[in-house]
Amino acid sequence: MYGISIDRQSSQSATRQLCDQLRAMIQAGRLEAGTRLLPTRVLAKEWGIARNVVVEVYEQLTAEGYLEGRVGSGTYVAEGLVVSAAPSAESRLELAKREDGKSNASPQTSVIDFATGIPDQTLFPASAWARALKAAGEAINEEHSSYGDIRGDQALRSALRDYLFRAKGIQCSEDQIFVVSGTTEGVSLLAQSLSSRFHSIYIENPTIGFTRDIFQQQRYNLVPVEVDRNGMNVDRLSRFASGHLALITPSHQFPTGSLLSIKRRQKAIHMAEEADTYLIEDDYDSEFRLRGIPVPPMHTLSPARVIYAGTFSKTLMPSLRTGFLIIPAGLTRHIADMKERLNLYTPLVLQKALARFIADGQFERHVLAMKKVYKKRRMLLKDRLYDAFGSHISVLGDEAGMHVLVQFTDARLAQLPWKETADYGFLVETTDDYQLPSPFPVETKGIVLGYGNLTEQQIEEGVQRIRAFAASIE
Structure with a gap:
């Protein structure tokens, strides 16, 4: 059929x-x-x-x-x-x-912090990681006495190439993969490397703070584009202006959780091709799509126009400080030269351990296990929020990642002092924390609740405290 x-x-x-x-x-x-x-x-x-x-x-x-x-x-x-x-x-x-070819914070903690982007470290496969580190350390010899390839260890880039094809359908060569010390370093490298050709960047509004700060420090002009329930609203743009890049989180926009629709993906790529520019795809947590299968990255639609940025901070642990970029073939030499000038090397033993961890299947087994954990926590959080607030809220997030956005249909709830909740035993973030000045109204306002590093007991208690706060202020 x-x-x-x-x-x-x-x-x-x-x-x-x-x-x-x-x-x-x-x-x-x-x-x-x-x-x-x-x-x-x-x-x-x-x-x-x-x-x-x-x-x-x-x-x-x-x-x-x-x-x-x-x-x-x-x-x-x-x-x-x-x-x-x-x-x-x-x-x-x-x-x-x-x-x-091929969590947990202590239940006795006085303040429940709904922080975003923090995975549950108590479920990290520490024994398997220790074995990988030990084997990597023992394998280091005189060959590895230098800094190594500026792009990263060949074994890790090879393991990443195979994993990305297997899990996400991305086709690229090892030469296009650059290992970096986290997304922050990767984005900074791109901002510096491309600054001689580009002077402005289209950026989601709201968005994570460090990315906009990086481009501002490199003297880029930020052009905010508001986000709705279908991701960055590129329909606002008739074209990409000359000298403009674009930075997008299409698979799970932060902080709104929206998914960039295929029509908007196609339009953004078409405009990038017309303007001879690049889209930077920040794919920070698409492994944790909790319903269905991971959405194919934008990179699969246009490898020549999309620079892909991935990280292990959400799938493994933030302290690993390891990520990677997939660079279009025409830019690899230029990016490598800049990376070398900046002396940006990632520790070799760490890279070799991660290569073994991926090649042995430990990484994918861990991701699969954590998807089940986070799905259960998300469902619990969502159910308890609706139990507490009913039709006065909408919980958004496209069933992915480790956070949800709570929008208030009741204006009184929306106007509460959500930055002053510590005395009520909890902390939350708001979309205002990620807002850029813009002439267009932003539809996706609310509070952002992370659940990756909270136990089910903490989620239950945390929602009770949120409800008590709202009732006391009302």
Whole structure:
């Protein structure tokens, strides 16, 4: 059906295979806009799989913006998508070859901190990591007495290349991967490397503070673009102005949690191509998509225009201070030269340990285990918030990552002094903490609650304290 088949011997799940094939057909125009897809029961019978797998595929592609449901009518290919030529037989063959080759704070803590971006360190596989570190240390010899390759250890870049293809569909060479000491260093390296050619950057509003600070320090002009429930609103822009970069968190916008729709992804890439510029994709936590499968990065749509930034701070631990960039082939020499001039090397033993940790499958096993933990915590937090506030709130976040955004439909709740809650035994962040001055109104205001490093008991107690605070002020 639809010319789609499931490889029962593949290491990829049936859900992933079906999503990839349907998505490719839509992108290539073989399934046209407005086409009504067959009912899930029909396809499940045809493909010999459980109906809930087909339902999950439809939900995943609807979340990405490729499909749209019409009440009482069915599921259709979304209107307005930009289609491209189907991949050549040669590229499909190369793809096939590549695939074959292969918390807790103490319950007695007086203040419950709903801090964002902090994973549960009590569940970190410390023994496996210690073994990887020990093996890496023992493997160091005279060959490794120098600083090594400025791009990073070859074994780590090789492990990353294979993992990124396997988990996210990213195709790149080892030469395009640059190991950095966290996203902060990676973004700083990009800002400095590209400053001779670019002077301004489109940046999400609201957004994480350190990225905007980095570009401001490098004398870039910040052009805020507001975020709504479909991510950065690039529809506000008719084109990218000359000399402008763009920085986007498409898979899970911070702090709103929104997912950049496929239409907006395509538009941003088209404008970048027209302006001969680059999009910087900050993919800080897409491994923790808690419903469906990870959304394919923007990099897969345009490897020549998207600079991809990844990190291990959320998946493993912030203190690891290790991340990576995937640089378009035409920029690698320039970025490498700048990295060398700045003397930005990452400790070699750490890199070798991480390479072993990934190659041995420990990294992916840990991510899978933590997805289950964070999904349970997110559901608990969401349920308790609705129990406490009912229709006075909306909980947003696209079921991903380690935080949610709580928007208030009751103006009295929205106007409470949320920065003055320590006396009530809890701390939260607000979207105002991440706001940039802008002439356009920002729709996604509220409080941001992280749950990665909180126990279920702390989540329960924390929501009670939030409710008590709101009641006392009202």
